[in-house]
Amino acid sequence: MSTRAQQYDAQVLSRTQLSAHLVRLVLGGPGLAGFTSTGIPDEWVGLVVPGQFQSRYYTVRSWDGAELVLDVVVHDVGLVTEWAALDCTGDTVTITEAKGSFALPPEAGWLLLVGDLTALPAIARITETVDLTTWVLLEAADRPPDYLPTGPHVTWLTPPGDGQSRLADVVDDLDWPAGDGYFWMAGESAQMRAIRKHLMRERRLPSTAYDVMGYWRGVAQRQPRAVDPGPIYRAGKAAGKTDEQIWAEYDDARTPE
Numbered sequence: 286m287s288t289r290a291q292q293y294d295a296q297v298l299s300r301t302q303l304s305a306h307l308v309r310l311v312l313g314g315p316g317l318a319g320f321t322s323t324g325i326p327d328e329w330v331g332l333v334v335p336g337q338f339q340s341r342y343y344t345v346r347s348w349d350g351a352e353l354v355l356d357v358v359v360h361d362v363g364l365v366t367e368w369a370a371l372d373c374t375g376d377t378v379t380i381t382e383a384k385g386s387f388a389l390p391p392e393a394g395w396l397l398l399v400g401d402l403t404a405l406p407a408i409a410r411i412t413e414t415v416d417l418t419t420w421v422l423l424e425a426a427d428r429p430p431d432y433l434p435t436g437p438h439v440t441w442l443t444p445p446g447d448g449q450s451r452l453a454d455v456v457d458d459l460d461w462p463a464g465d466g467y468f469w470m471a472g473e474s475a476q477m478r479a480i481r482k483h484l485m486r487e488r489r490l491p492s493t494a495y496d497v498m499g500y501w502r503g504v505a506q507r508q509p510r511a512v513d514p515g516p517i518y519r520a521g522k523a524a525g526k527t528d529e530q531i532w533a534e535y536d537d538a539r540t541p542e
């Protein structure tokens with residue numbers, strides 16, 4: 286079985302500032318002709334920007350068959366950050382085929398979605414797609430206006446500063462809704478590992494009841510290895526592993542010895 290991801294060239298058709306740190310890029314052009322959406326609401330693509338060979342991963346905010354929308358957070362520093370911070374309209378980028386992870390169990394009666402600004406695009410797509418009572422907890426200083434639909438109960442938390450996150454503590458102290466539901470979360474990788482352990486060992490949730498993804502790594506640790514999640518994801522799926530097992534393997538592969 287091939288583990289090579291399909292790649293597509295695309296042009297940046299427009300760049301719009303949605304809030305202080307969130308930039309909307311609309312990609313298009315003939316190179317996207319064969320691109321298809323998985324329909325999974327947290328689906329992502331790898332993005333390689335001009336002059337670089339490493340990818341970074343971005344949620345497909347929307348795909349209408351011709352235009353692919355990515356909402357990119359501009360951090361203090363970073364490979365995509367430094368490119369997206371300036372006017373990149375007209376540039377050619379490479380994206381990989383879309384993959385998704387969100388897997389709502391049929392018995393779920395509610396949704397609980399937690400994340401930082403980088404998770405906002407996926408949270409928005411999930412809330413637009415899934416018709417269940419939904420709670421959203423967002424740790425972000427930027428609050429792009431009218432970004433989320435009006436249905437979900439949304440709580441905005443102020444980040445502690447210095448690029449840190451307190452989301453692991455927030456999840457430890459959560460008031461969980463009654464009955465069966467689905468918990469989806471994305472944020473800093475070391476915290477996500479701690480949260481997976483908490484959900485497994487203390488809350489004793491079955492792995493099908495949650496999806497916790499490491500979206501980025503904080504600077505306090507040594508730099509992660511650059512690991513493409515695509516081959517790990519495909520090999521894991523081929524081996525019949527759950528998304529939780531696959532994401533845990535991805536985090537382990539990125540952690541320096």
Ligand SMILES: Cc1cc2nc3c(=O)[nH]c(=O)nc-3n(C[C@H](O)[C@H](O)[C@H](O)COP(=O)(O)OP(=O)(O)OC[C@H]3O[C@@H](n4cnc5c(N)ncnc54)[C@H](O)[C@@H]3O)c2cc1C
Nearest residue numbers: 329342343344357358363364365366403406500501502503
């Ligand atoms: C499946 C998936 C989907 C994702 N979807 C999106 C998306 O839709 N939009 C989006 O903006 N990001 C998304 N991300 C996260 C994004 O890939 C990372 O934030 C990435 O590190 C940004 O790349 P960069 O080149 O700008 O910075 P990098 O060169 O990777 O990192 C530079 C510095 O920025 C810091 N940094 C990176 N992310 C954060 C953060 N969230 N908060 C604070 N500091 C940070 C790093 O620790 C590092 O010090 C997704 C990640 C995954 C795995």
